[in-house]
Amino acid sequence: MHFALLATILLLITVESRELLANFGKIASGQSLTSSDSVVKKPGESVTLSCTGSGFSVGSSYMHWVYQKPGNGLEWIGRIDPGTGTIFAQSLQGQFSIKKDSSKNMLYLEIKSLKTEDTAVYYCYHCDYAAYDYWGKGTSVTVTSGKKPSVYILAPPEHKEGDKMTLTCYVKDFYPKEVFVSWLADDEPVTLGVTKPAKGPDGKFSIRSHLDLQPSDWAPGEVYTCRVTHLTAEGHNAHKLQCSLRCSRWQ
Structure with a gap:
């Protein structure tokens, strides 16, 4: 043929x-x-x-x-x-x-x-x-010149009174991998732990940042914010995103 x-x-x-x-x-x-x-x-x-x-x-x-x-x-x-x-x-x-x-x-x-x-x-x-x-x-x-991430705050569905709570900021599906994550409590900076960006099978990156809270940190009405700055492929522009979670009663 x-x-x-x-x-x-x-x-x-x-x-x-x-x-x-x-x-x-x-x-x-x-x-x-x-x-x-x-x-x-x-x-x-x-x-x-x-x-x-x-x-x-x-x-x-x-x-x-x-x-x-x-x-x-x-x-x-x-x-x-x-x-x-x-x-x-x-x-x-x-x-x-x-x-x-x-x-x-x-x-x-x-x-x-x-x-x-x-x-x-x-x-x-x-x-x-x-x-x-x-x-x-x-x-x-x-x-692509870059893909800005999606940002989510994840809280555990259940926890015992008196135990600490860990909030997770999940930043997913972004490119390139240069990203900066910070936490705020009522607009004041707080400490955090953060993993390195991990590449998924589609070539995009994801990252998780964790914030540990004691019962005394969880005041009703207080707002915890995960702030993400993602550099674009050009390196001089940035996507700035944030996700916030308002405290309810500690259960």
């Missing part, structure tokens, strides 16, 4: 096929492709995605990359031959670089000068004898 026809068939796969793609790597027993983790990048940055082959030789195979933008079907990017020759879709010439490292059995896709429209899920796959026989599960690439 002519390669162009195969590429056309590939593009007819719908968005709903994404979960099927993740299982294509299991078709050939013992042969699979493991994709690199999802990433969040700023416009203008570069990123290199990878796929690691198992049970076959990446170096001696025809290896391809495709991508799927939100709400769209799959689009073929290009391939690298058993040697080092590469072929790219005509509309994507110069935007991507495909390489492989036979010693590590790995395939790479480099995207330079990222733009927001490069946000997509990128799939690697192996093609043998005109059959798309196994795929990587896909790597999500999000290109």
